[in-house]
Amino acid sequence: MHEDRRMTVLRAIVEEYVRTQEPVGSKVLVERHQLAVSPATIRNDMSNLEEEGYIVQPHTSAGRVPTERGYRLFVDRLSEVRPLSPAERRAIHEFLDGAVSLDDVMHRAVRLLADLTGQIALVQYPTLSRSRLMHVDLIALSETRIMIVVVADNGRLEQRTVDLGHPVPTQSLDVLRTRLREAVTGKLVTDLPAQVIAVLDAGDRDDKVLATPVVAAFLEAAVEHPDERVLLGGTANLARFGRDFETRFRPLLEALEEQVVLLQLLGNADASDAVTVRIGSENSVEGLEAATVVSVGYGPHDMPVASLGVVGPTRMDYPGTLSSVGAVARYIGRLLQEG
Numbered sequence: 001m002h003e004d005r006r007m008t009v010l011r012a013i014v015e016e017y018v019r020t021q022e023p024v025g026s027k028v029l030v031e032r033h034q035l036a037v038s039p040a041t042i043r044n045d046m047s048n049l050e051e052e053g054y055i056v057q058p059h060t061s062a063g064r065v066p067t068e069r070g071y072r073l074f075v076d077r078l079s080e081v082r083p084l085s086p087a088e089r090r091a092i093h094e095f096l097d098g099a100v101s102l103d104d105v106m107h108r109a110v111r112l113l114a115d116l117t118g119q120i121a122l123v124q125y126p127t128l129s130r131s132r133l134m135h136v137d138l139i140a141l142s143e144t145r146i147m148i149v150v151v152a153d154n155g156r157l158e159q160r161t162v163d164l165g166h167p168v169p170t171q172s173l174d175v176l177r178t179r180l181r182e183a184v185t186g187k188l189v190t191d192l193p194a195q196v197i198a199v200l201d202a203g204d205r206d207d208k209v210l211a212t213p214v215v216a217a218f219l220e221a222a223v224e225h226p227d228e229r230v231l232l233g234g235t236a237n238l239a240r241f242g243r244d245f246e247t248r249f250r251p252l253l254e255a256l257e258e259q260v261v262l263l264q265l266l267g268n269a270d271a272s273d274a275v276t277v278r279i280g281s282e283n284s285v286e287g288l289e290a291a292t293v294v295s296v297g298y299g300p301h302d303m304p305v306a307s308l309g310v311v312g313p314t315r316m317d318y319p320g321t322l323s324s325v326g327a328v329a330r331y332i333g334r335l336l337q338e339g
Contacts, residue, residue: 007077008035009045010054014066014074018315023063068280071292071314075277082319084327088116092331099335102126102155106231109308109332114234116324119294119312122262125229126156126299126306126336133184133192133222138177138214143167146214150221152189153300155336158221162213172210179211180218192222230262237312254287256311261285266295266307275322280314290314294321298329300337308332 012033016024026042029035035042046064049055054070057063066074084092095112099105106123113121131152139147144165150158176199183195196215200208235253256262264285275296280289292314297304308329310321 005035005037006045006049007073009042010049010066010070010074011077013046013049013055013064014071014318017065018317021315023058023065025062025064027062066315068314071279071318072282075279075318078319078322080319081323081326084323088324089327091116092327096328096331096335102157105155105332105335109328110231110233113308113310113324113328114237116328117310117312117317117321118234118237118240119310119316119321120235120237120256121233121308121310122266122295123231123233123308124263124266124306125231126152131156131189131305133187133189136177136180136184136218136222138173138180140168140170140173146173148214148218148221150218152222153336160217160221162217164210164213168210176211176214180215184218184222189222193219230266232256232262234310265293265311266309275326276309277318277322292316292318294318294325296325296329298333298336300333302333305336 009029012029012035013024016028016032026039026046029042030039037045046055049070050057050064053067054073055064056067058065092112096105096108099108102125106125110121110123113123133150134153135149135151137149139149141147141161144163144167146162146164146168148160148162150160179199180196183199184192187195196219199215200211235256238253256265265283265288275294278293278295280292283289283291283293288311290313291311293309293311294316295307295309297307299305309325312321
């Protein structure tokens with residue numbers, strides 16, 4: 001069979017099946033898709049696609065549905081993703097531009113992604129470990145208590161409170177704040193432990209009495225914080241798949257209850273800004289045999305620091321989903337860049 005025509009027929013079958021959720025027959029392809037060949041040729045092409053494992057006949061009807069292998073070929077041969085409509089672009093801008101904090105951005109993003117794609121949306125918080133420290137402050141809450149504020153270049157903010165058990169002179173706090181800022185501002189978070197050694201070594205014994213617990217709390221806020229957090233939204237979208245919801249996707253919902261599973265789903269998408277598509281058995285998580293995961297990294301200055309994506313049935317609108325996932329990721333990256 002001619003390679004270009006094979007892809008044309010497979011593409012038509014995938015698009016029709018995604019749209020109708022019904023097995024696709026040659027008659028439907030002739031009526032709804034301009035394939036420029038006879039019905040007999042289409043039937044022959046479908047027979048060849050079935051022999052090669054790209055489509056399958058689910059029951060005795062003449063209709064065919066794509067297999068996992070068929071979806072894989074369809075996705076691999078996508079020449080372009082579907083451009084967002086003006087309304088979709090406007091929705092992204094207006095919805096995310098209204099965010100007032102990083103938490104607000106993350107929660108808005110997961111809701112927006114679920115609405116745009118009709119799938120389950122996953123958004124990982126930006127991780128501190130791959131970021132640079134932009135600001136640190138020491139704020140006196142009382143004579144004995146200090147608040148430590150840490151801000152990274154990905155918009156992440158952490159706070160810790162230290163009770164020193166004794167009064168802290170204002171001058172000593174000012175000196176420690178200056179030394180700490182000089183040592184860590186602009187540095188990679190992973191390099192901070194080495195950078196603060198100079199802070200501890202500086203000054204006399206009284207300075208170290210103040211510096212030691214403050215530096216320890218600072219490192220806890222900047223380095224040791226468990227930042228692998230994923231937000232989940234849109235699970236109600238699976239209900240629209242009727243019987244499939246109960247028989248095929250309930251294990252998926254059960255699997256999504258665990259944060260570690262969500263991180264597995266997103267995988268290493270944050271390693272690059274290329275959209276990744278994992279179909280069916282390509283996912284390592286049990287219960288996702290009938291699901292597809294579309295994910296991508298995002299971050300400021302096109303440097304991914306976390307990832308986001310969607311999970312849904314293999315029967316999904318791949319061009320539209322890839323477009324939406326990529327667009328939301330790019331926009332969040334710009335928001336983080338603008339601070």
